[in-house]
Amino acid sequence: MDFTQNKQFWQNAVNTRHSCRSYKDLAVDDDTMQKLKTFAYSIPLPFEHEYELRFFKSDGRPVANNLRKPPPDCLAFLSETDLVSIGKTGFAGELFILYATGLNINTCWFGHYILREVERLMPHLGEYANAPAGMYGYSKGETEGVRVICITPLGYWEEKGLRLMDRMSSNMMSFKRKPLNELMENYTDVSKLPDEIIYALDFARKAPSAANSQQWRFSVADNAKTITIAKPKGYKHIKWEHSDMDVGICACHFWLGLKVQGISCTVEPVLDADRVLWKFSL
Ligand SMILES: Cc1cc2nc3c(=O)[nH]c(=O)nc-3n(C[C@H](O)[C@H](O)[C@H](O)COP(=O)(O)O)c2cc1C
Missing domain, CATH: 3.40.109.10 (NADH Oxidase)
Structure with a gap:
């Protein structure tokens, strides 16, 4: 493909x-x-x-x-x-x-x-x-x-x-997604990120999640060469017990956002306490 x-x-x-x-x-x-x-x-x-x-x-x-x-x-x-x-x-x-x-x-x-x-x-x-x-x-x-x-x-x-x-x-959930700046753990001024990273993060924030909870958070480091995606440590949804599945779905959107721009990266999903942390190295 x-x-x-x-x-x-x-x-x-x-x-x-x-x-x-x-x-x-x-x-x-x-x-x-x-x-x-x-x-x-x-x-x-x-x-x-x-x-x-x-x-x-x-x-x-x-x-x-x-x-x-x-x-x-x-x-x-x-x-x-x-x-x-x-x-x-x-x-x-x-x-x-x-x-x-x-x-x-x-x-x-x-x-x-x-x-x-x-x-x-x-x-x-x-x-x-x-x-x-x-x-x-x-x-x-x-x-x-x-x-x-x-x-x-x-x-x-x-x-x-x-x-x-x-x-x-x-009416209430579909297409209603949090803006990027609410999802960033660092880089609150999203406009300072490279365009190709904003593009891929925009794919990521549009991912579906159970009850549309959107519990993924993004972190960008090393001059935008390392991006991590995970739910907050300790997060639990009252009705949906597998929120790491949602985060995997979101990671797929981010990876796809890079791939369609021809950007290669390594993808490492690792266990980090009670969550999966997705690390993308460009
Ligand atoms: C892992 C996962 C599990 C879901 N489980 C259900 C479910 O059991 N019942 C349901 O009606 N919707 C379920 N949904 C659909 C979400 O409610 C829906 O994706 C979310 O509200 C966003 O709406 P959208 O997919 O139309 O963008 C699930 C979504 C995900 C990603």
Whole structure:
């Protein structure tokens, strides 16, 4: 994948992606599905990671609390559940989500999927299969083995079916993002940063996060050659226990913002106390 040559594709995807919770009862067309599968099985990541994006079919019954009528096609993001794995799965998953957006496919990250339903449609829990009814997501914290961290529907927006949650999020949450200066740990005068870093940070701040909490913070050092992204130490969301996944998603946007400008860097996600710290060295 040549990101520089496809700058417009990725820029449009970052700027137009939004969460969609009402879908037409329509499978993804064959040509697009083939492209999605090819991409999903060969995502170009700047680090090693064991994970899986698994396509599955819904039968139209609810698979998440805000997804009463899923479209026929869905996808699960699976990996181990330690903080670094979750962060890396967020990174890989978001690259897939943006690629799908570029192909005019609607998506929505769902962390609060109905575990029993996902297991029924896509058996994956093996010896842990006795999921209690009413359980959303795989667990509150780190657990043994590979799990579905999140799912997404893949389909076409049903405008007429716009449910309250979609309406609320498009009015209150979608596209509402904190300005860059509120997200900086240093460099409060953002305008003094090099243009290419501002461009990539702008991609990063537009990333989606559970409940739109945007708990990522940016730090720039070494003459703008080292950039770190992490949530504040000790941060916990009252309802979403995997905020390091959101930070991985944000790190993906930042990396993409550099890649489309032809800027190479090394990317190191490391465990730093109770969080994952993403270090980018240009
Ligand atoms: C990791 C993650 C988990 C999410 N889980 C849910 C969920 O369980 N239910 C839901 O309705 N939305 C979920 N969302 C969607 C967010 O609410 C949405 O991304 C955020 O409000 C920003 O809106 P936008 O995606 O339209 O820009 C999740 C988003 C992320 C990134």
